Amino acid sequence: MKSLLPLILATLTGAALPGSAFALEPFVANYQVFNGGKALGDATMQVKPEGGHWRIDLDIRAEHGMMGLTGAAAQQSTLFDLVGETYRPLSQTMVRKVLFSKRIITGTYDWAQHAAQWTGDIKEHRRKPIALQDGDMSGLLINLAVVRDAQPGKTLNYRFVDSGRLRPHQYLVSQDLEGVKVDDMSFNAMRVNRVQSGNEETSIWVVDGVPTPVRILQREDGQDTYDLRLVEYKGVNGS
Template sequence: MRCCCALAASAPALALESFVADYQVFNAGKALGEATMQVVPDAGRWRIDLNMRGTRGLMGLAGVNAQQSTVFDTVGDAYRPLSQSTVRKALFVGKQITGSYDWGNHSARWTGDVKKNRQAPVPLRDGDMSGLLINLAIIRDAQPGRTLDYRFVDNGRARDHRYAVANDLESVSVDGMSFNAMRVARVQGNEETVVWVVDGVPTPVRILQRENGEDTFDLRLVDYRGAQ
């Protein structure tokens, strides 16, 4: 892995900064494709993007190709979403969803290929975030033994997300290198999300999503660098 700064076990929490991070995408240990996550300035605001690309022929194209993006600003230490978009590409079919967070009226709404039960406005509360912004908040907030509470407002729905940070660091192998990382986990119904965080790295070194006890997506960091 190439990186723009040294990894330090005792580094303080990172302030928000621009970066570009490259991941490999796996399912049940099998490589499905590649992903890029980036945080960049956007006309006086910020934008976080996640672009996933399948590399296993037609199966990869149907399962992996997706683009997500959230434009946001900062209010104190909070990341406040302003707009959100999701584009998914499959064989002969494409889906696109766009969301707008109206903080003046504390209401958010999504248009496009949205399920009927998610087309109504969603009331907003201070501190609400999109899924991508929660990844950044975990990097900011994770400390051994802490409980992290966030409210996920994305794609026409709102849900409380609670993450537990393990008391002890654990060894995580990423691109042939081993790191001592904080394990941050959320279990909700049949869904499980685990994020591994390393002090001094502005992006998760690994993100694992599981449903019904089986891996769905496993993103493993291979490179990160400051955005130009």
């Protein structure tokens, strides 16, 4: 696995790093996961080619506290194509496990009919087809797009079509870099905040040259819920 130390040193010394606009490449990234500020477990995010398409997976495993005792886990996966610079979803799978229960949701993005639909353990009203527009993405693909598109002071607009839901997503990239801790080290990153109403907040931290978010924080009612912090990553060739 690739240590973040070279990137941290380059950022601290002002050395040049690759721009945020880079070609999609396979990678595997490991995260520490916190819930309410307490260690919950680990997560792995992976992007890889599959059958002439691409696939992104996120696997979260609870290993501490009551959720760890219940063996709680969640997996998300999106099969997608790269059309120009657009990440076009083709299908989606979500699996949630707690004790002896297992919930599975599957979805299909039919671009010939411009419609997406989900089946499985999902509420009835979310099984209705959703009309697709060019550029629509799943949540996992939006994370990749934020890493690709983030530039200081920029506004990012996407359409979230995921698990029977349709929502506009707008993100604002901070003008200034800020410090983010990885274990005992800190480095500079772009903070990208989702603009939304209600009691939910999402922030994503991006570092030039790293193909995946270095931190993803979700908050509800002003309190931290899920916090993923990058520990290490590697490319397909192990570099």
